Amino acid sequence: MRELALHILDILQNAVEAGATRVALVIVEDVPTDRLVITVRDNGRGMDAQTLAQVTQPFFTSRTTRHVGLGLPLFAAAAERADGQLTIRSQPGVGTTVDVTFTLSHPDRQPLGDMTGTLLAFLLSERTPQLDYQHRVVREGASSVEETDFSFDTADISAALAGLPLTHPAVAQWLAEFLAEGEAELTHVA
Ligand SMILES: Nc1ncnc2c1ncn2[C@@H]1O[C@H](COP(=O)(O)OP(=O)(O)O)[C@@H](O)[C@H]1O
Ligand SMILES: [Mg+2]
Secondary structure: OOOHHHHHHHHHHHHHHOOOOEEEEEEEEEOOOOEEEEEEEEOOOOOOHHHHHHOOOOOOOOOOOOOOOOHHHHHHHHHHHOOOOEEEEEEOOOEEEEEEEEEOOOOOOOOOOOHHHHHHHHHOOOOOOEEEEEEEEEEEOOOOEEEEEEEEEHHHHHHHHOOOOOOOHHHHHHHHHHHHHHHHHOOOOO
16 A cells, blocks of 8 residues: 555646646644545646646646656545545646545545655655645643644755755755654654
């Protein structure tokens, strides 16, 4: 069974292929509402209505190099198995938003898996857009709802690095630790 983190990497790569310069990824594990929500928003070239209608059908691809066209349908199927759904909104020239929901406690929900690995693979690849990342876990506390959160914007990280690329070995090493620690501090439910 695939991890959701691998599906998320697929969606991030779609944004890169669409020429996005900015991507926002939000993951919310919400125990009180029993939902897991994953949102990826990009400012890439977007899709026209006809393409949009086709993209959740297996094997549709606009690629001319290698033909796969399974990223979105597989993610949609994973959501549907866990009583959720994948919805896409897109506007040509503006960007695309992919929203994926799951029932958190559903026995067929795939585990979120290795988000550190997904974030590292994305951030250390070529043509990496600016990433605004937010991962929140909401759970019932003793008397109120408790929230933990790990968030960062690579614009802030890059500004602090004064020109050093994320792929610089020392930076990449720091990044791997920063991501692993940030994710580990969350009291995961997914
Ligand atoms: N974020 C996006 N922006 C623009 N087009 C997209 C985006 N995501 C997917 N698409 C379109 O949907 C098609 C199918 O995507 P996907 O199912 O991931 O398969 P693949 O990436 O292998 O083509 C892509 O080829 C592209 O035309
Ligand atoms: Mg894809």
